[in-house]
Amino acid sequence: MSDLSLIPYRRNPGEYWRDFSxxxxxxxxxVVVIVLGAWVSKGSADWTYLLLRxxxxxxxxxxxxxxxxxxxxxxxxxxxxxxxxxxxxLLFSAAIMRGQDGMLVPALLAVAALGLALGLxxxxxxxxxxxxxxxxxxxxSYVITGIIIVYSQGRMLLGxxxxxxxxxxxxxxxxxxxxxxxxxxxxxxxxxxxxxxRVGRKLVGIGTNETTARxxxxxxxSFTVGxxxxxxxxxxxxxxxxxxxxxxxxxxVGNQYLFPSVVVCAVGGLSLAGGSGSYVxxxxxxxxxxxxxxxxxxxxMNESWRKVVFGLILxxxxxxxxxxxxxx
Amino acid sequence: xxxxELHLRAFTRNRLFMPLTVTVALLLVNVLFQPNFxxxxxxxxxxxxxxxxxxxxxxxxxxxxxGNLDLSVGSGVSLLNCWVGINMSLQAGMSGHxxxxxxxxxxxxxxxxxxxxxxxxxxxxPAFIATFATSFIWLGLAxxxxxxxxxAVPRSFVHFFTFYVGPVNVMLLIIVSAALAWRVVRxxxxxxxxxxxxxxxxxxxxxxxxxxxxxxxxFALGWCYVYLGTLALTAQTxxxxxxVGDPFALNSIAAAVIGGVSMNGGSxxxxxxxxxxxxxxxxxxxxxxxxxxxxxxVLVRGVIIIAALGLTVVAKDPRLGSERG
Numbered sequence: 001m002s003d004l005s006l007i008p009y010r011r012n013p014g015e016y017w018r019d020f021s022x023x024x025x026x027x028x029x030x031v032v033v034i035v036l037g038a039w040v041s042k043g044s045a046d047w048t049y050l051l052l053r054x055x056x057x058x059x060x061x062x063x064x065x066x067x068x069x070x071x072x073x074x075x076x077x078x079x080x081x082x083x084x085x086x087x088x089x090l091l092f093s094a095a096i097m098r099g100q101d102g103m104l105v106p107a108l109l110a111v112a113a114l115g116l117a118l119g120l121x122x123x124x125x126x127x128x129x130x131x132x133x134x135x136x137x138x139x140x141s142y143v144i145t146g147i148i149i150v151y152s153q154g155r156m157l158l159g160x161x162x163x164x165x166x167x168x169x170x171x172x173x174x175x176x177x178x179x180x181x182x183x184x185x186x187x188x189x190x191x192x193x194x195x196x197x198r199v200g201r202k203l204v205g206i207g208t209n210e211t212t213a214r215x216x217x218x219x220x221x222s223f224t225v226g227x228x229x230x231x232x233x234x235x236x237x238x239x240x241x242x243x244x245x246x247x248x249x250x251x252x253v254g255n256q257y258l259f260p261s262v263v264v265c266a267v268g269g270l271s272l273a274g275g276s277g278s279y280v281x282x283x284x285x286x287x288x289x290x291x292x293x294x295x296x297x298x299x300x301m302n303e304s305w306r307k308v309v310f311g312l313i314l315x316x317x318x319x320x321x322x323x324x325x326x327x328x
Numbered sequence: 329x330x331x332x333e334l335h336l337r338a339f340t341r342n343r344l345f346m347p348l349t350v351t352v353a354l355l356l357v358n359v360l361f362q363p364n365f366x367x368x369x370x371x372x373x374x375x376x377x378x379x380x381x382x383x384x385x386x387x388x389x390x391x392x393x394x395g396n397l398d399l400s401v402g403s404g405v406s407l408l409n410c411w412v413g414i415n416m417s418l419q420a421g422m423s424g425h426x427x428x429x430x431x432x433x434x435x436x437x438x439x440x441x442x443x444x445x446x447x448x449x450x451x452x453x454p455a456f457i458a459t460f461a462t463s464f465i466w467l468g469l470a471x472x473x474x475x476x477x478x479x480a481v482p483r484s485f486v487h488f489f490t491f492y493v494g495p496v497n498v499m500l501l502i503i504v505s506a507a508l509a510w511r512v513v514r515x516x517x518x519x520x521x522x523x524x525x526x527x528x529x530x531x532x533x534x535x536x537x538x539x540x541x542x543x544x545x546x547f548a549l550g551w552c553y554v555y556l557g558t559l560a561l562t563a564q565t566x567x568x569x570x571x572v573g574d575p576f577a578l579n580s581i582a583a584a585v586i587g588g589v590s591m592n593g594g595s596x597x598x599x600x601x602x603x604x605x606x607x608x609x610x611x612x613x614x615x616x617x618x619x620x621x622x623x624x625x626v627l628v629r630g631v632i633i634i635a636a637l638g639l640t641v642v643a644k645d646p647r648l649g650s651e652r653g
Contacts, residue, residue, distance in 0.1 A: 135585070146631075147627060318447070319453065
């Protein structure tokens with residue numbers, strides 16, 4: 001499979017447009033939103049502000065990359081437990097770490113193991129018992145909320161991020177935040193894996209057509225279990241990164257990233273039926289989302305209006321992409 | 329074979345057999361935990377509490393039979409609840425105004441169904457993501473109408489839903505007639521086409537059914553049930569709250585699946601969803617009355633929903649227990 005894609009092949013401009021139209025649309029959208037923002041509020045084009053917004057985008061974007069992996073696997077794949085999974089990761093890692101660098105690695109390991117276990121349960125129910133991913137992960141998010149409530153009931157929420165974690169999340173390489181570097185590296189690495197590695201090709205294969213993938217020798221159900229395990233594990237670790245950013249423990253901090261994680265995939269041109277799309281597009285989607293949000297805040301739009309606008313934008317994006325797919 | 333045996337076999341093979349058995353078993357367990365469960369006052373109260381999830385689940389079932397699902401029913405319930413609760417007038421002699429509010433509410437429900445139906449049926453956007461997107465629009469509008477919980481509904485509105493016709497509660501009548509309404513729809517082409525489109529979109533299209541129209545109709549019909557459920561909910565809470573619909577999205581789908589409606593569409597019935605919703609409501613009841621600490625209840629509910637879904641799916645198709653693919 002991968003040998004074929006290595007054959008050099010000259011494309012004409014039309015083919016480039018066909019293959020990358022969604023990425024181009026999302027990049028153009030980002031530019032339009034940034035320019036609009038700069039035009040409306042003179043401060044928006046300020047470099048430090050711009051870099052700070054990109055740091056905000058990096059959190060949404062990293063969770064978007066995780067969500068994208070699940071969506072790519074097809075058959076309605078989506079993981080709506082990533083938000084609560086992140087909250088759980090944040091809560092437990094803070095409790096284990098308690099501000100000591102020495103406990104950073106044990107905290108990471110513990111949280112990763114817990115996330116992996118819950119993710120594997122998701123995967124098992126979805127792949128073997130054929131429960132719709134959305135229903136299963138939604139129910140799982142209730143279970144995790146339950147775990148969080150049981151844990152936090154009647155006790156002080158102790159714990160702080162360790163200095164090393166805080167330094168990692170908040171420091172900069174030159175003018176760019178570490179998180180942004182991490183985000184871009186992850187996106188490129190995952191994109192490369194998707195295009196060139198065996199795992200990536202299997203992921204695309206399953207997302208495109210499960211039966212064909214099975215007949216070509218991919219162990220579809222074990223692979224699907226693995227994908228949800230990966231998503232649980234990395235969402236829990238994402239919670240640890242969040243802890244470094246928010247400094248103290250809130251119960252519901254992860255959940256506000258759930259909706260953006262899906263939106264950035266859609267805006268980034270990922271096919272929500274699975275099997276097509278790119279991680280780089282998702283990166284663009286996160287930029288669009290963040291700048292649009294700050295733009296709406298500059299317009300002094302309140303939260304209910306922002307909800308409506310984002311819902312409308314997601315709907316319109318879905319409609320536009322469904323049109324472009326049909327013409328293809 | 330004796331006729332009785334044949335009847336028995338037909339009964340156990342029926343799609344409603346599993347949900348019915350589970351419902352009866354859970355009812356017995358509930359009586360165990362809550363000895364006054366069968367007292368008239370408690371029965372009356374339970375009919376009122378159970379009916380909103382039942383009606384919404386029936387609506388969801390119709391949409392699911394058509395091969396889609398609607399995640400936005402939760403926010404839709406919130407929006408309709410806010411519209412009705414904020415705008416109805418408590419003053420005497422305003423029945424004309426109130427009737428107008430109720431009719432506009434129905435129109436809003438229909439248009440929400442039609443919008444979802446157009447996006448899913450005409451543009452072929454996957455239902456779960458399209459309705460996920462629109463759910464934020466409905467929720468934003470709901471918060472706009474009622475930024476903080478408040479408002480009230482007139483006494484006569486509440487009385488209507490708690491009224492007794494002889495020994496029978498009006499709510500019960502509404503649910504029964506809602507179930508019968510679907511039986512009637514099934515006699516017509518529309519009902520059959522909904523099943524056809526749900527089981528195979530391509531085959532229905534090839535046989536000349538106007539697929540997108542049927543999808544639209546199934547969404548519109550489903551949302552009528554959702555509206556009825558919202559009214560029942562409003563009569564019960566007597567106020568409006570933009571967060572009130574939150575649990576309905578998952579619960580209605582879970583109820584439909586437990587009641588034998590397939591996630592792939594084309595099979596099951598709203599009556600199954602009705603039983604599924606009763607099962608879920610009783611489970612919540614049992615968890616509440618079993619004396620578990622409040623902090624554990626959310627966890628236990630989540631686990632039970634997962635277990636119920638898993639069991640239902642395994643029970644329906646024994647092959648699924650083994651390796652597949």
